Amino acid sequence: MDRAVTIEVSKLGKVYDGLTAITDLSFQVFAGEIFGLLGPNGAGKSTTLRILITVVRPTAGHATVLGHDVTTETDRVRSLIGYVPQERAIDRFLTGREHLLLLGALYHLPKHETIRRIEEVLKLVDLEAQADRLARTYSGGMKRKLDIACGLLPNPRVLFLDEPTLGLDVQSRLRIWDYVRGLRARGITIVMTTNYLDEADQLCDRLAIIDGGRIKTIGSPTELKAALGGDVVSLTVGAAEIPRLTTLASALKGLPAIRAIRPTASGMELRVESSEKALPAVLETVSRLAIRLEFIEYHRPRLEDVFVAHTGHAIREEFPKTEEP
Amino acid sequence: MPEYLQEITALTMRWVRRLSREKFSMLFTLVQPMLFWLIFFGNLFQRAADAQVVQAPSYISFLAAGVVVMTVLNNGLAGGVDLLFDKENGFLERLMATPIRRTSIVLSRFLFVMTITSLQVLVILGVAFLFGVRPATGLAGVAVILFIGLLFGVGLTAISMALAFSVKSHGDFFSVLGFLSLPMIFLSSALVPLAAMPTWMSVLARFNPMTWAIDAVRPLILSGWADALPRVGLVVMIMVAFDALCLYGSARAFRRAMG
Numbered sequence: 385m386d387r388a389v390t391i392e393v394s395k396l397g398k399v400y401d402g403l404t405a406i407t408d409l410s411f412q413v414f415a416g417e418i419f420g421l422l423g424p425n426g427a428g429k430s431t432t433l434r435i436l437i438t439v440v441r442p443t444a445g446h447a448t449v450l451g452h453d454v455t456t457e458t459d460r461v462r463s464l465i466g467y468v469p470q471e472r473a474i475d476r477f478l479t480g481r482e483h484l485l486l487l488g489a490l491y492h493l494p495k496h497e498t499i500r501r502i503e504e505v506l507k508l509v510d511l512e513a514q515a516d517r518l519a520r521t522y523s524g525g526m527k528r529k530l531d532i533a534c535g536l537l538p539n540p541r542v543l544f545l546d547e548p549t550l551g552l553d554v555q556s557r558l559r560i561w562d563y564v565r566g567l568r569a570r571g572i573t574i575v576m577t578t579n580y581l582d583e584a585d586q587l588c589d590r591l592a593i594i595d596g597g598r599i600k601t602i603g604s605p606t607e608l609k610a611a612l613g614g615d616v617v618s619l620t621v622g623a624a625e626i627p628r629l630t631t632l633a634s635a636l637k638g639l640p641a642i643r644a645i646r647p648t649a650s651g652m653e654l655r656v657e658s659s660e661k662a663l664p665a666v667l668e669t670v671s672r673l674a675i676r677l678e679f680i681e682y683h684r685p686r687l688e689d690v691f692v693a694h695t696g697h698a699i700r701e702e703f704p705k706t707e708e709p
Numbered sequence: 710m711p712e713y714l715q716e717i718t719a720l721t722m723r724w725v726r727r728l729s730r731e732k733f734s735m736l737f738t739l740v741q742p743m744l745f746w747l748i749f750f751g752n753l754f755q756r757a758a759d760a761q762v763v764q765a766p767s768y769i770s771f772l773a774a775g776v777v778v779m780t781v782l783n784n785g786l787a788g789g790v791d792l793l794f795d796k797e798n799g800f801l802e803r804l805m806a807t808p809i810r811r812t813s814i815v816l817s818r819f820l821f822v823m824t825i826t827s828l829q830v831l832v833i834l835g836v837a838f839l840f841g842v843r844p845a846t847g848l849a850g851v852a853v854i855l856f857i858g859l860l861f862g863v864g865l866t867a868i869s870m871a872l873a874f875s876v877k878s879h880g881d882f883f884s885v886l887g888f889l890s891l892p893m894i895f896l897s898s899a900l901v902p903l904a905a906m907p908t909w910m911s912v913l914a915r916f917n918p919m920t921w922a923i924d925a926v927r928p929l930i931l932s933g934w935a936d937a938l939p940r941v942g943l944v945v946m947i948m949v950a951f952d953a954l955c956l957y958g959s960a961r962a963f964r965r966a967m968g
Binding site for chain 1 (some may be wrong): 712873
C-alpha cells in the first residue's frame with residue numbers, strides 16, 4: 385500500500401551526558417493516521433517526541449517532518465506542527481485566551497487572524513465559556529482542552545501529543561479521545577506518546593512499542609495482536625499455593641501446546657497455540673500436582689500480551705490483576 | 710525583524726500580565742524589603758553611624774545609594790526565577806516548539822526585569838526624598854543612576870537566567886541565590902564605606918562589582934558631578950567588562966538549554 389509519509393525517522397539515537405535514551409530508532413508515520421509511541425516511563429518515547437518537535441537534538445541518525453529535517457530546518461518544522469505538552473505546561477496566571485494570544489504572536493499571525501482562530505479552536509475544544517478565566521482555576525480536563533487548543537492554533541499539519549490523558553478521569557479521557565479522532569477526520573496527522581495500553585489499543589491506528597530506548601515492534605494494534613497468534617491462558621492460585629508455582633511451571637514447560645510462560649503476582653500466564661488443546665493438558669498437570677486453582681481464564685491476545693511478548697515484562701512494575709471485561 | 714519584534718513584545722507582555730495578577734506578592738517580596746532597609750536601617754543607624762566615617766549629612770542619605778544597588782542586585786539575581794518555573798513545568802518547551810528566535814525569550818526577560826528594577830529604584834529614591842535625601846546632581850543624576858543600575862542588572866540577570874537553565878531543581882537555585890546575596894551586600898560599600906571596614910573585608914569588597922556601582926551612585930546623590938563623573942566613567946567600564954563576562958558565561962547555558 386502506497387501512503388504518503390509524513391514523518392521519516394532513521395536510525396535515531398540520543399545520548400544525554402553519557403546516558404543512552406534511545407538507540408537506532410527507525411519508523412515512518414503516514415499522512416492522516418494516529419501514530420502512538422507506547423512504552424513505560426523512561427522508555428525513550430518522550431525523547432523521541434522532543435526530537436521530532438525540534439527541542440532536543442539527536443546525537444545519531446536523522447528525522448524529517450513533512451520532508452523537513454528536524455535539526456537543520458527547525459523553523460520550517462516548527463511552523464508546520466502543533467505541540468500539546470503534558471498538562472502542567474500552563475501559565476497559571478494567564479487566562480486561556482491569553483495563552484492563545486501569546487502563541488498567535490509567536491507563530492507570527494496577524495492579530496485579526498489570531499482572534500479568528502482563537503474563536504475557532506475554543507469552539508472546537510468547547511472551552512469558550514472558560515476562556516477568560518485564569519488557568520489556575522481550571523480543572524485537569526479544562527487544562528487539557530486548553531493544551532489542545534494551543535496545539536491547534538497554528539493550524540498544524542502534524543500534531544504532537546505528549547501523554548494526552550495522563551492523570552485524567554474517565555470522562556475526560558473519553559472526550560479527549562473523541563477530539564483526537566475528530567482531528568484525524570480533519571486530515572491532521574497525529575503522533576502521541578502513551579503508557580496506557582487501552583489508549584494505544586483504542587485510539588492509535590498504528591503504534592511502536594518502545595522499551596529501553598529501542599523499538600520492539602511496530603504495527604496496528606490488530607496486526608500486532610494477530611501476529612502473536614494463539615491464545616493466552618491465565619491461572620490464579622491461592623496464596624498458600626504460590627510457593628509451588630515453580631514446580632508447576634517446570635511441569636508445564638514440557639507440554640507441546642505451551643509456547644511461553646510468564647509468572648504473575650498470584651499465578652502465571654501461558655501463551656498457547658490454542659486454548660482448546662492446551663486447557664485439558666494444563667488442567668491435567670495441575671490436578672496431577674494437586675495444586676488448587678482459584679481461577680482459570682483464557683482470552684485472545686490483548687495489547688498487554690503483545691507488550692509482554694516483545695519486551696519480556698509488563699508495562700507497569702506491579703503485575704496487573706487479570707481483568708475481565 | 711517585525712516578526713522578532715512581535716515575539717519580544719508578546720513575551721514581554723506575558724511577564725507584565727503575570728505581574729498584574731501577582732501584584733501583592735510582587736509588592737511584598739520585592740519592593741518592601743528594600744524599603745525596610747532604607748527606612749528602618751537608615752533611621753536606626755542615624756545616631757550609631759558616625760557622620761565623619763560615612764561622610765554624609767545623615768546615615769539614610771549615605772545608605773540610599775546602597776539600597777538602590779541592593780534593589781538592582783536582588784531583582785537581577787531573582788530575574789531568572791520565572792524562567793526556572795517555565796523550564797520546570799514545561800512551558801519553556803512549549804515556547805521552544807514555536808518558530809521563534811531563541812533570543813526572544815531571554816531578551817523579553819531582560820526587558821521586563823530592567824523595567825521593573827528601574828521603577829523600583831525610582832520608588833526607593835522617592836522614599837529617600839521624603840526622608841530629606843535630595844540627589845545633588847538632580848534629575849540628570851537620577852537618569853545616570855538608572856543607567857548604572859541597568860548596566861549592573863544586565864550581568865546579574867544573565868547569571869540568574871544561566872543558573873535557572875543549569876540547575877537540576879529550584880531548591881538548588883534558591884540556595885545558590887541565598888548564598889550569594891547577603892555576602893554580596895555585606896562585602897560591599899552598601900552599609901559602610903570601604904575606608905571604615907576591617908582591611909580583609911575592604912579587600913574583598915573591592916572585587917565586588919556592587920562596590921563600584923555604589924561608589925558611583927553615592928556621589929551622584931551626596932556631592933555632585935565633579936566628584937561623581939570620574940567614578941561614573943570607571944563604573945561604566947567595569948560594568949561593561951562585568952556584563953561581557955556574564956553574558957559570555959551564560960551564553961553556553963542558554964545554548965545548552967535552548968538547543
